[in-house]
Amino acid sequence: MKFRNYLKVKSLEEFEQAIAAVEGSIVLLAGGSDLVVQARDNRFENHTVIDVLNIESLRQIEETDEYLEIGACVTHEEIAQSPLVKRFAPILAEASLSVGSLQIRNHSTIGGNIGNASPAADTLAPLAVMGAEVIVLSNGTERQVKLLDIIEGPYRTNLGDRDLIVKLLVPKQAETVRYNYTKLGRRKALSISRMTIAALLELDSEGVVTKFEMTVGSTFPKPMLFPDISAMLVGKQPTKDDISEVARSLSDKIPKIAGVRASTRYKQPVCRRLSERILKELIEGEQDA
Ligand SMILES: Cc1cc2nc3c(=O)[nH]c(=O)nc-3n(C[C@H](O)[C@H](O)[C@H](O)COP(=O)(O)OP(=O)(O)OC[C@H]3O[C@@H](n4cnc5c(N)ncnc54)[C@H](O)[C@@H]3O)c2cc1C
Known part of the structure; x- marks a missing residue:
């Protein structure tokens, strides 16, 4: 693993001085858990590393x-x-x-x-x-x-x-906002996500949805939000059919955005079933303590 130079900075002032002084490319280092692995092929050999972890x-x-x-x-x-x-x-x-x-x-x-x-x-x-x-x-x-x-x-x-x-x-999320984060990996411990689902939902005293965001991670090229999915529940007292429709629409985004891949056959139905279950739990208020 080669770098051109290594500098450690302890304040934003030192950081600004360092980037002004360095000629050529820089790569920032924090915990190094991604960068050190990537640097094994010497792709950063012409870079100066600036270690910012101790700012x-x-x-x-x-x-x-x-x-x-x-x-x-x-x-x-x-x-x-x-x-x-x-x-x-x-x-x-x-x-x-x-x-x-x-x-x-x-x-x-x-x-x-x-x-x-x-x-x-x-x-x-x-x-x-x-x-x-x-x-x-x-x-x-x-x-x-x-x-x-x-x-x-x-x-x-x-x-x-x-x-x-x-x-x-x-x-800051109000205490009334219910949430769910679900991570599916290949195994239970030390697992890189195959698919994640993140959802926030808030209901008023009549059971009408006042806030709803739901997305899928580890599936699209970048993190995404879906206003059309949110609009399917906000302002409604969701029925079983509404929940099924949201789960179907969210899972249908997988082939539309990420294209049809080998994993689509697994991810699309799993996303649909999991989303349906998560929404049901969020609406019924089965929130983990
Ligand atoms: C065994 C193992 C298991 C892992 N499991 C998971 C997992 O389950 N889930 C998961 O999400 N990740 C996982 N990771 C990946 C990794 O731990 C995370 O992505 C971590 O958050 C990276 O943080 P870091 O401080 O180590 O970043 P670094 O490796 O130091 O940097 C990563 C990148 O971010 C840039 N960077 C760092 N800090 C800044 C900054 N302040 N400003 C601008 N750019 C910056 C660097 O230049 C570099 O490009 C795993 C890694 C390993 C080795």
Whole structure:
């Protein structure tokens, strides 16, 4: 594994000085659980590595009126165990807990999960349904962008090599918002997702849906939201037929968007049956404690 140079920075000021001083290509390193594996073929031998893992301001989870602000270098285990995340974004806590093993979760970060942009990344579907945004430090200025606008395709973002994900802004979810995160893998432990489903649903006192987002992960080239699927339930007291129709429409998106592949024969019917079950549970209120 070869790199041109390695620099470790401990603050945003040091980061900005480093990127200004380096000539040629840069690659950012956080926990390294994706990057170190990829670097084995020496694809980064002409790159300077800037290690951002120890930038203290990127390691905080904070709360504002509207958002949970999660630093890019917060690890999956810290997210999974955070009382703030469990309270205001429990679907993300659950997704982070499903990442790899404890060893991987202790070291790998949410910023790296986004930066790597794997279609199988576990946090992306939950972040998408919550409408998460990202603060990116770019050319000395911070800009706020939608997560869905950063990821362009499998392992491809529109971030430049000197752009740093600083933090995520995750809209705080009310306690009344029910959620489900389901991960299907090839085996139970240490499994990369074959398919995930992330759903948020809120009902008023009459049983009318006031909020509904549902998406499938590890299936499309990038995380996606479906306003047409949301519109099928919002404003309704869902019937059994409504639930079946949503499950059918969501699973029909698999061949439409991802094309017909060997896995479609498995994923499409599984998505349909699982979505139906998840929706039924969410509507009946069988929420895990
Ligand atoms: C054994 C094993 C099991 C795994 N299991 C899972 C799993 O179940 N689910 C899952 O989702 N993932 C899994 N992964 C993948 C990996 O752990 C995650 O994608 C992790 O979140 C990456 O974070 P990192 O800090 O290690 O990123 P790194 O490897 O350091 O970086 C990944 C990419 O993101 C970029 N990057 C990192 N930080 C920033 C930043 N702040 N700003 C801009 N770009 C940045 C890097 O340049 C690089 O391109 C697994 C990996 C391994 C090795």
